[in-house]
Amino acid sequence: MATPLGLSSLFSSRLYTTTPSVFPIHRKEFNRRRIILVTAGGGGKPTILVAEKLGQAGIDLLKKHANVDCSYDLSVEELCTKISLCDALIVRSGTKVGRDVFESSRGRLKVVGRAGVGIDNVDLAAATEYGCLVVNAPTANTVAAAEHGIALLTAMARNVAQADASIKAGKWMRSKYVGVSLVGKTLAVLGFGKVGSEVARRARGLGMHVITHDPYAPADRARAIGVELVSFEVAISTADFISLHLPLTAATSKMLNDETFARMKRGVRIVNVARGGVIDEEALLRALDSGIVAQAALDVFTVEPPVKDNKLVLHESVTATPHLGASTMEAQEGVAVEIAEAVVGALRGELAATAVNAPMVPPEVLRELKPYVVLAEKLGRLAVQLVTGGSGVDAVKVTYASSRSPDDLDTRLLRAMVIKGLIEPISSVFINLVNSDYVAKQRGVKISEERMVLDGSPEDPIEYITVRIANVESRFASALSESGEIKVEGRVKQGVPSLTKVGLFGVDVSLEGSVILCRQVDQPGMIGKVGSILGDENVNVSFMSVGRIAPGKQAVMAIGVDEQPSKETLKKIGDISAIEEFVFLKL
Ligand SMILES: NC(=O)c1ccc[n+]([C@@H]2O[C@H](COP(=O)([O-])OP(=O)(O)OC[C@H]3O[C@@H](n4cnc5c(N)ncnc54)[C@H](O)[C@@H]3O)[C@@H](O)[C@H]2O)c1
Numbered sequence: 262m263a264t265p266l267g268l269s270s271l272f273s274s275r276l277y278t279t280t281p282s283v284f285p286i287h288r289k290e291f292n293r294r295r296i297i298l299v300t301a302g303g304g305g306k307p308t309i310l311v312a313e314k315l316g317q318a319g320i321d322l323l324k325k326h327a328n329v330d331c332s333y334d335l336s337v338e339e340l341c342t343k344i345s346l347c348d349a350l351i352v353r354s355g356t357k358v359g360r361d362v363f364e365s366s367r368g369r370l371k372v373v374g375r376a377g378v379g380i381d382n383v384d385l386a387a388a389t390e391y392g393c394l395v396v397n398a399p400t401a402n403t404v405a406a407a408e409h410g411i412a413l414l415t416a417m418a419r420n421v422a423q424a425d426a427s428i429k430a431g432k433w434m435r436s437k438y439v440g441v442s443l444v445g446k447t448l449a450v451l452g453f454g455k456v457g458s459e460v461a462r463r464a465r466g467l468g469m470h471v472i473t474h475d476p477y478a479p480a481d482r483a484r485a486i487g488v489e490l491v492s493f494e495v496a497i498s499t500a501d502f503i504s505l506h507l508p509l510t511a512a513t514s515k516m517l518n519d520e521t522f523a524r525m526k527r528g529v530r531i532v533n534v535a536r537g538g539v540i541d542e543e544a545l546l547r548a549l550d551s552g553i554v555a556q557a558a559l560d561v562f563t564v565e566p567p568v569k570d571n572k573l574v575l576h577e578s579v580t581a582t583p584h585l586g587a588s589t590m591e592a593q594e595g596v597a598v599e600i601a602e603a604v605v606g607a608l609r610g611e612l613a614a615t616a617v618n619a620p621m622v623p624p625e626v627l628r629e630l631k632p633y634v635v636l637a638e639k640l641g642r643l644a645v646q647l648v649t650g651g652s653g654v655d656a657v658k659v660t661y662a663s664s665r666s667p668d669d670l671d672t673r674l675l676r677a678m679v680i681k682g683l684i685e686p687i688s689s690v691f692i693n694l695v696n697s698d699y700v701a702k703q704r705g706v707k708i709s710e711e712r713m714v715l716d717g718s719p720e721d722p723i724e725y726i727t728v729r730i731a732n733v734e735s736r737f738a739s740a741l742s743e744s745g746e747i748k749v750e751g752r753v754k755q756g757v758p759s760l761t762k763v764g765l766f767g768v769d770v771s772l773e774g775s776v777i778l779c780r781q782v783d784q785p786g787m788i789g790k791v792g793s794i795l796g797d798e799n800v801n802v803s804f805m806s807v808g809r810i811a812p813g814k815q816a817v818m819a820i821g822v823d824e825q826p827s828k829e830t831l832k833k834i835g836d837i838s839a840i841e842e843f844v845f846l847k848l
């Protein structure tokens with residue numbers, strides 16, 4: 262059995278395979294491998310704790326394969342006590358599966374199943390560290406969430422909840438509850454993924470003019486349902502209604518805030534069935550009180566359940582529901598079956614397509630590929646940030662230049678990491694070796710791979726990796742290759758992943774922190790100018806390199822920074838007259 266590896270959170274799990282590591286791994290051979298997950302229970306049936314209400318079809322399926330303990334509303338202490346007797350745990354969003362749960366399981370807990378999409382309530386790093394696979398059910402509640410979005414939209418526009426409360430209180434207030442019509446109004450859907458596109462489709466049926474903002478959604482998918490892809494600015498400033506369908510990520514956290522509310526049409530109405538943290542709740546309260554936002558309908562909150570006297574929940578212009586998006590009989594039956602199959606499969610040792618944490622890969626392979634794994638993810642992350650919003654990513658080519666025979670180089674892990682880098686920052690999906698191809702296919706991203714066989718010693722597995730994105734525009738024109746694709750190339754230098762090429766320009770910058778890329782007319786003093794602007798703001802520069810076409814001609818300067826420079830600092834860099842374009846990229 263393999264031992265734990267101290268790699269990144271994605272790869273720091275205990276890795277169990279039935280065969281010792283071999284390198285190369287041939288595809289068929291790998292597919293035959295089984296991951297041993299069930300080690301407890303004395304060879305009898307495994308025990309599964311279902312800690313939140315799950316559809317009966319799922320429970321029935323679980324009971325065919327395991328002892329099932331359905332215990333709801335457990336305190337943290339009760340959960341921690343029970344867990345040491347369980348091989349798998351199934352939860353929804355209401356149970357916090359923190360480090361204490363994994364610690365208390367003393368190694369017996371092998372699978373956590375999240376009966377739904379979001380896994381914000383599961384400590385993934387701890388799960389991975391304790392060798393516990395986490396699986397979710399990402400598709401079965403999509404329609405339910407979309408229907409709830411539409412329910413909130415229509416109920417809000419016609420004051421259904423407020424009027425119902427009023428009539429139940431013995432009042433008959435017809436003029437107070439005059440609503441607004443939806444037909445002909447503009448709805449901006451922010452996030453055009455699984456739920457967002459279903460909401461858009463339904464809103465079109467209500468006669469609304471639907472626009473959407475999602476920098477990563479293909480325009481043809483939007484066009485197919487009569488929806489216009491627009492910039493964030495156009496979406497928020499022209500909408501009568503805004504519906505949120507984004508994952509909660511660093512980029513979307515508090516995306517609706519004082520500044521963005523100020524740019525909206527006065528009287529805009531907002532629906533949130535995504536995650537509470539996408540809205541700055543204090544700012545929403547201010548916008549409601551000042552009349553910028555006429556009404557809001559909220560299914561999700563930053564803290565759930567919200568505190569008793571939460572001002573948003575109590576606000577007259579707010580319609581609130583207790584995270585009911587996925588709560589239909591049909592969705593819960595679907596989710597229950599989806600999660601039961603995934604958990605039973607994982608307990609049997611099958612690879613799970615909806616696994617959200619660590620893949621199982623032989624440690625020797627991981628140890629050798631570790632820096633290349635990081636390089637692959639960062640190249641993916643860089644490349645996607647160079648895409649102009651709205652372009653839609655559908656064709657990605659990854660080239661591995663290596664002196665090894667193609668048979669001696671298994672690139673699935675690297676491809677998975679490129680996909681992770683490309684998709685994870687813009688999605689609620691967690692990507693690993695198990696689910697990467699599935700997710701890429703589902704999102705219409707075609708990944709092709711190419712091997713370049715080099716002469717020389719095959720000691721290092723790879724000389725360099727190139728990631729190209731075709732059919733897109735770039736927000737940094739210098740990142741384009743001769744054939745018009747976004748192109749980034751990297752190498753591992755003394756164990757450190759480094760960016761070595763952007764478009765046609767050679768650079769040399771270690772892939773840590775963040776990177777600023779500037780195209781400039783090659784001339785003396787540029788490094789000093791940019792360096793001093795960053796220095797004035799105490800931004801630590803870790804690396805600087807300049808790649809030029811020829812002396813005195815154009816050059817691309819790559820600057821590695823430890824901290825994120827402020828908008829003002831970036832503007833000062835952009836204002837340097839010799840700088841023709843620049844971009845800030847987070848790694
Ligand atoms: N209330 C509920 O019960 C309920 C039920 C299901 C899903 N959800 C939540 O709804 C959200 C959407 O779920 P999904 O299954 O459609 O996810 P998804 O990954 O299919 O779609 C998310 C979309 O957001 C886009 N996106 C990412 N960053 C963006 C940005 N900065 N600007 C604009 N678009 C951006 C992505 O490109 C993607 O298309 C998630 O937060 C999920 O947790 C809530």
Ligand SMILES: O=C(O)[C@H](O)COP(=O)(O)O
Pocket residue numbers: 353354355376377378379380402584585586587588
């Ligand atoms: O992430 C999800 O799937 C939804 O938010 C639903 O959560 P729930 O299963 O707790 O209803």
